[in-house]
Amino acid sequence: MNIALRFEKEKLFSEAEIFLDKNVSELSFILNSGLEISSISCGENSADLQVESVYEPLFCAEVKKYSVKCSFDFGTVRICYSGGISGWHNIITGDIIELNRYGVWFPCELSCGAKSAVTVSGCGEYFLVKGEPDGDLWRYSADEWDMNLILYKRNILQTVSGKYISIYFADNSLDDAAEFSKNIFEDVLDYYTKELFRSEYCGGHTEMACLYPALKSGGAYKRYGLIVCITPGTDEKEAVGVNAHELAHEWCRGADCGSWEDWLNETTAEWSMLLYCLDRNKTEIFDAIITEHRSKYPEFPPVRTEDGSRPEGVHTRGTVLFYKLYKAFGAETIKSIIRIFVGLDVKTTDKLLDEMNARGLSEAASALEKMLI
Numbered sequence: 232m233n234i235a236l237r238f239e240k241e242k243l244f245s246e247a248e249i250f251l252d253k254n255v256s257e258l259s260f261i262l263n264s265g266l267e268i269s270s271i272s273c274g275e276n277s278a279d280l281q282v283e284s285v286y287e288p289l290f291c292a293e294v295k296k297y298s299v300k301c302s303f304d305f306g307t308v309r310i311c312y313s314g315g316i317s318g319w320h321n322i323i324t325g326d327i328i329e330l331n332r333y334g335v336w337f338p339c340e341l342s343c344g345a346k347s348a349v350t351v352s353g354c355g356e357y358f359l360v361k362g363e364p365d366g367d368l369w370r371y372s373a374d375e376w377d378m379n380l381i382l383y384k385r386n387i388l389q390t391v392s393g394k395y396i397s398i399y400f401a402d403n404s405l406d407d408a409a410e411f412s413k414n415i416f417e418d419v420l421d422y423y424t425k426e427l428f429r430s431e432y433c434g435g436h437t438e439m440a441c442l443y444p445a446l447k448s449g450g451a452y453k454r455y456g457l458i459v460c461i462t463p464g465t466d467e468k469e470a471v472g473v474n475a476h477e478l479a480h481e482w483c484r485g486a487d488c489g490s491w492e493d494w495l496n497e498t499t500a501e502w503s504m505l506l507y508c509l510d511r512n513k514t515e516i517f518d519a520i521i522t523e524h525r526s527k528y529p530e531f532p533p534v535r536t537e538d539g540s541r542p543e544g545v546h547t548r549g550t551v552l553f554y555k556l557y558k559a560f561g562a563e564t565i566k567s568i569i570r571i572f573v574g575l576d577v578k579t580t581d582k583l584l585d586e587m588n589a590r591g592l593s594e595a596a597s598a599l600e601k602m603l604i
């Protein structure tokens with residue numbers, strides 16, 4: 232898929248050319264409901280486009296599911312569409328633009344495989360995070376869930392760079408915070424590689440993109456070599472939170488994010504951060520984070536759902552659940568559980584419990600199992 236993109240005011244204008252892995256007579260895909268398709272063709276011919284359904288996929292903006300049909304088999308599809316964007320962490324302003332998979336800003340979930348690459352044109356005055364400059368164009372290629380386009384107007388972009396991280400931001404008030412955050416990132420990396428995970432970091436150079444002031448709230452997320460957040464942290468607690476939790480996902484990942492098993496990814500990442508705080512004597516931050524989670528804990532349902540769906544608040548429920556284990560069995564047990572999770576071939580709760588039993592942590596495994604429901 233080649234996507235030529237340009238922006239005008241708060242709208243995107245896109246021409247997507249999709250090269251399918253094989254010839255088909257029908258193709259389906261989803262696209263943000265707020266984006267209007269102005270033309271579509273299969274090969275050299277116009278095609279019949281139908282809306283099959285309208286729904287909200289987990290974590291995403293409302294989408295329309297389309298099907299394209301043609302009277303003969305086709306291997307390429309061209310779609311022109313435009314409009315405003317919606318979805319978590321998606322925004323288009325004159326100075327900062329962020330588009331990610333939650334906004335379904337390009338045709339996703341294609342019924343036939345296709346490779347993705349984006350060419351951003353008409354954006355000469357912007358810098359594209361993790362993009363490759365090519366004359367007046369920016370090129371960007373990634374898998375579907377890594378199609379995060381973050382653009383800054385060059386004249387407002389600030390950068391703080393260290394050996395392992397570059398922090399991008401657009402507001403001078405964040406100068407000191409970015410410098411401080413860079414140092415926290417490098418200290419967290421030191422703790423994770425030498426002590427907690429005892430393994431080399433394979434995530435490459437990390438780019439941290441801060442969206443303030445285009446976005447003023449909304450949390451953070453991690454992709455390969457990329458942390459997307461609001462600010463680099465305006466105090467030490469926030470800086471530790473964004474760096475240590477997000478960086479931990481380099482190891483703490485792999486459980487199904489769309490099911491209750493996501494509690495494993497989030498709890499182990501949050502507790503990696505909490506263990507960092509304990510190791511570096513940042514006990515005030517540890518206490519403050521635990522207190523926040525404990526106060527929110529009763530609002531959320533148990534982690535393990537009967538139908539396997541992802542309940543609200545797995546991050547908080549799981550963190551408090553581990554806190555109970557920490558109080559009963561100590562920090563070394565939590566470290567062991569996290570390391571076991573990271574090393575699992577299949578990242579499920581049942582596999583984690585089996586492995587804990589096999590490694591002499593059966594008392595903690597049994598306590599954990601009871602607390603999940």
Ligand SMILES: [Zn+2]
Pocket residue numbers: 476477480496497500
């Ligand atoms: Zn997380």
